[in-house]
Amino acid sequence: MKKFLFGCCFFLFLLSSFAQKGWRDSEMEIKVFLNNQSEAKVLHDLHLSGDIHMNGGFALMYVVPDELERIKDSQLRYELLISDLNAYYNNFWNPANEQYHSYDQIISLMDSLATAFPGICKKIILGTSLQGRQIACLKISDNVDIDENEAEVAFDGGIHGDEIGGPENLIRFARDLCTGYGSNTQYTDLINSREIYIYPMVNPDGRVNMSRTNAHGVDCNRDFGYMWNGEGSSINPFSQIETRVMRDFMNAHPFSIHVTYHSGIEEVIFPWCYRASHAPDYNNFTYLSALYSSSSGYSNLPYLQSYADYPTNGELIDDSYGLNGPVSLTVEISYDKQPTDILGYYQKNITPMVNMIKNAGYGxxxxxxxxxxxxxxxxxxxxxxxxxxxxxxxxxxxxxxxxxxxxxxxxxxxxxxxxxxxxxxxxxxxxxxxxxxxKPANGSHVAKVACVVIPDNNPADEANTPAVIGAADNVNYSLGRSGWIILDMLQPVLNINGNDFKIYEGDATPEGYTCMVSQSMEGLWSNLGTGLGSKEFDLATLNSIRYIKIKDDGDGVANIADAGFDLDAVEVLGQVVGVNPEVNSIVPVIYPNPANNELNIGTKMNSAGCFELILSNMLGQYVFYIKTELKEFYRLNVSNLDEGIYLLTLKCDKGIFQQKIIVKHNK
Ligand SMILES: [Ca+2]
Ligand SMILES: [Ca+2]
Ligand SMILES: [Ca+2]
Ligand SMILES: [Ca+2]
Ligand SMILES: [Zn+2]
The missing domain is CATH 2.60.40.1120 (Carboxypeptidase-like, regulatory domain)
Structure with a gap:
């Protein structure tokens, strides 16, 4: 154990010393020429860092000398673009670059827009990067402090820190939207009817260091948790702070359209990145990609499914679409990663950006x-x-x-x-x-998929991940051999007497799996044991959990339809406990749950006579008690109760009814 700890510390030391520079020692940028898919596959199988663009017939790769030897050995033709990336970018921001705003200048521009236009522009600090920089976005909308019934649309850039054109576009666009409010009719209408989020520097350390990766040396655009597969030095899905901040941003704002900006080629690409088959929203993607292209200032801006350009796993657009459902596009604005005529590239993209904001409210x-x-x-x-x-x-x-x-x-x-x-x-x-x-009713299931992984992919299965949401219906998502999924139950699953939730397998051939649970996406995970087919689980020593992780046991064939455990649903048990059959027929309706100010209890106990109503906290202490005459409806004031989980008990001469209640005060 000590040895292991020492190893970890040494590893962290290596990472932190590495973090002072943006690139690895002697790392270089090369352009590899690709004539066909088999050459692209040779390059892909070397597992190096970079972007392969079959659509352009080349790849931009970032290699250290021994990796370059492997490219030489592979006989692929290449050209050296930058021989030492750290030396090349050493003085990029010093003295100040005339074409581009620095990290500090973009942050102060964001601050000044929020100060100058307080009614329509707000800066939100979403998190802090590894090296302590702000990860921030602007919200631009009328009544900017209020979340209104308006379509939300997001633009982000700079996830690859050296691709500095996207962030530059976005900060200029934010400024033009704000200064145009009141005078430019189109901008004014859109600001009044949409909620526009502009997130210019997803990877601020990368921008300052002029590196593709973040300060941990990880390509954040391979670190996302929808069909993650360990590319770009990512060791776990959502392993980086920049990626987790983006994940939480996506969860907090249900975007209708999301566009992420890059450089290295000129094209629009859409999900899937990880598989060849078309996404169910394919026609929506192609329509908006075509609109982006045709309304842009480029003479030719191709659009295609990302996989057709080249397969990747763990990209932001797959994660954004796969977990939250918006149209999610990558726009590569320029072949140069730092084009000198950035104003020209911005102008080519203004009309399509406006079109994306408009279309976010259509449908x-x-x-x-x-x-x-x-x-x-x-x-x-x-x-x-x-x-x-x-x-x-x-x-x-x-x-x-x-x-x-x-x-x-x-x-x-x-x-x-x-x-x-x-x-x-x-x-x-x-x-x-x-x-x-x-209409209120009892029953709680998976609310959302939070993360999903199939080692080395399984294109033979349709990968219907949304099938796990809601009640069991025999429509499944097959986990794949050794694949796993994290499910967000949204509301806490409580430990009550007996079993607490049931995992449903939706086909006739039971398969094995392990079940883990946690309060948070970041762990700690508690192992509740294994199952074979549908099975109930008990939280044992835990009080409550939010996330459930199910991992296939690794048996069977990897690359067939329905490989691995076939997950249909997870049902929370113990919504109702201790009910005998007679009381079951008079189960009351209780709402809303979670409750803010009032809890309404429709007792339906007309035939039950006198009853007792008890609300107790999780320590078993009574916080409310009443013994009352028969009543069909009871309204309980919970506005003064602390937020948390309570157990509501109704007793009558026919038996006992119990249900957990969540008190949550809207702030
Ligand atoms: Ca608004
Ligand atoms: Ca239990
Ligand atoms: Ca099965
Ligand atoms: Ca299902
Ligand atoms: Zn990029």
Whole structure:
């Protein structure tokens, strides 16, 4: 153990000494010429850092001398572009670069926009980089301090720190939007009707160090957790702070359209990056990519599925789309990573950026609220066979870009009945609004997929990850051999008497797996043991958890349809405990849950006579007690209770009813 710790410390020491420079010692940039797919495969199999662009017939690779020897051995033709990247970029920002704003200048521009336009522009610090720099974005919208029922759209750049054109575009765009408010009619309309997020430097250490990677030497655009596969020196999905900050940003804002900017070639690419087959939203992707291209100032801006340019795993756009459902595009704005005519490239991209903001509000939208309280509901919205989007939990609104047509919406939410709304028509250049009232009901399941991994991919399976959301329906996501998934239950799963949740396998051939649980995505993970097919699990010594991780046992064949454990659903048990059959027939309706000010209890105990109502905390202490005459409806004031989890007990002469209640005060 000591030896292991020493090894870790030594490793950290290496990383921190490495972190002082942006690139590895003697790292160089080379251009490798690729005539065909088999040459690209030879290069890919060397597992080096860089971007392969089959679409352009070349790759830009970042190699140290012994890696260069491997390229020489492979007989691939290459050209040396930069012989020592650290030396080359050493004085890039000093003296000040005339074409580009530095990290400090971009941050102070963001601050000054927020100060000069406080009604429509707000700077949000999302996190801090490894070397202590701000990871920040701007929100540009009317009533900027309030989350309104408006479509949200995101632009980010600079995940590869040396590709400095994207961030430069974005800060100029932010400035033009703000200064145009009130005078430019189009900008004014969009700022009034959308929530625009501009996130110019995803990897600020990389910008200062002029490096592709972050200060840990990891390519953040291979570190994302949807079909992650250990590329770009990433040792775990979401292993880097820059990646986790982006993940949390995506979870907090259900974007309708998201665009991420790069340089190295000129093209628009869309998911999937990790597989050849088309994503269910393929037609939506190609429509918006074509619009981006045709409305741009480029004479030719090709658009294609990312995989067709070259396969990669762990990219931001797969993660953004795969976990949250927006249209997510990568735009490569220039062959040069630091083009001298940056103003020209900005001008080529203004109209398409405006078009993306516009289209973020087209398609389907709606408001999802509790039918009794009117409060917003956290829901997954499935539209035909597209990847689901999620409601904004602050307002309850959702927005999904779709092409004109007639659609069926299926809205799934924990502790509500599923709603299916069909025949929703969408016409061109507008949005169709649907008001969705959700009826309280018992039942809690997976709310969202949080991370998914299949070692070395399994293209033979359709990889239907959204199939695990909601109640069991025999529609599965197959984990793949040794694959694993992290499920977000959203509300805490409590440890009550007996088993606490049930994992469902949705086919007739049971397969083995391990089940782990955690309060946080970052761990610690507790192992609850193994299962074979559907099985109930007990939280044992834990009080409550939010995330469930299921890992296939590694048996069987890797590259076939339905390889690995076939996960259908996870159901939270113990919503109702200690109920005898007689009481079951008079199970009350209790809402909202979580409760803010009031908890409504429909007792349905007309035949039960006198009853006792007890609310106790998780230590078993009573926080409320009443013994009362028969009543069909009871309203309990919880506004003065501390936030947390409580157990509601109803006793009558026919038995006992219990349900866990969450008290959460909206701030
Ligand atoms: Ca607004
Ligand atoms: Ca238990
Ligand atoms: Ca099976
Ligand atoms: Ca299912
Ligand atoms: Zn890039």
């Amino acid at each position: 389907l939208e709606g408001l999802i609220t509790d039918s009794i309280t009117g409060k917003p509901v956290a829901a997954a919205i499935f539209i035909d066979n597209f990847y689901p989007v999620f409601s904004d939990t602050l307002v309850g609104d959702f927005h999904k870009f779709v092409l004109p047509g007639t659609y069926t919406l299926t809205v799934k939410a924990n502790n509500y009945e599923t709603r299916v709304i069909s025949g929703v028509m969408v016409t061109s250049g507008t949005s169709t609004f649907t008001n969705v009232l959700m």
